[in-house]
Amino acid sequence: MKSDDFQAVYRELYPPLSRYVHRFTGDADAAADIVQDSFLRLLEHDLPRDEVRPWIFVVATNLARDRVRKKERRRRLLVANQERTGAASSPLDDLERTERIELVRKALERLSERDRQMLLMREEGFRYTEIAEAVGVRSTSVGALVARALKKFSAAYEAVGETNASPE
């Protein structure tokens, strides 16, 4: 890929890719590393311009999946620690916002990786055919799978909220 092309791609794809990976991993630092690695890999490939977007999202998803697995335990400890320290020191509105964000993150964690990937790719505007190719299903199945994943997320979000609200 030519340098000018790469810069244009970088400017266009950095925000949605960062947002996607951050949502997938729930970890801003990991997202930064993964996005960086994804663009590095793009440098090695001479792809047609219209294939770059789906390609780099799949690469980032695979890297994120590996990262999540390897760092799962450590990340959970960090999140737990952040919750404790945040609860002790934040003003009330910040605390509520932090809690809501944690609810979202926990609800996403309850989904399978495939469900999470499909929901997040759809949210980024990928067509069903692109989602199907990325996760290895038929494009005619994507609607049903995403609809099911949406319901799972809603249920998980509700369940996590109820769990958090119930007295210890």
Add this chain to the structure above:
Amino acid sequence: MPHPNDGHLLAWLDGELEPEEGTGVREHMESCGECRGRADSLRRESEGLSRALLMLDEQAAGLADPGPLPVVAALHGHGSHRLRRTGWSLARAAGLVLVAAGAAAALVPGSPVRAWLESLGEADRTAAVAPAVPAVELEAPSTADAEPTAAGISVEPEAGGLVVDLQGFGRNSNVHVRLTDARRATIRVEGTPEVPRFVTGPGTLDVIGAREGEIWVELPRSARDAVVRVDGEAAVRIEDGHLVTLWPVQDSLREDVVIRIGN
């Protein structure tokens, strides 16, 4: 037509059905309250997910702005764009410059650097490549700069049309508008002294009462007729897949414009 299943309904809402099939679903919906209810439920769940994800995004306010390629920042001493990890020395920055040359060489077909990279093969690619081409070490999304009042929402165009009206913003507010490939429009407001109110309707979004701030509007390229208004006056619109500015522009790239309210 029999009742469409949830997958079909969602595909219809997402504009993913073939025209004939979509027409069939639409005609069925006109006479079937049950399916209309299920479609509404799916739409609500979809919007709920969008809102939830935008909340998650608040943790990484720098996501919207890639900034310049960091290697460019390093070469030009751009003060506002930090290298990702603290403690990077001048030697590391110099290393970046050298490796930038390597990365550039890697782009040239037949170059030794490219041949070497290609020889690394598929196995253990991360370990092999990461230290070799840090020239494009990318700007990290900054969470430290996150504004406490950042808020956002996404909204889907209605039949390709969308009106975003920004109301009550002060004269020093900047409106950043860009095109994306996403299906939904995304609006984020940052740095405001109060949380704005978002009022959505079919193909409309009013952002109300946030005084001064930075407003980031991402419009779907696929929207046939999308307009960003400021207090009811059209400022930026999409025409033929391009952004057209109706107000004086502060800054502009091909698909990214910034206007200042009050100018």
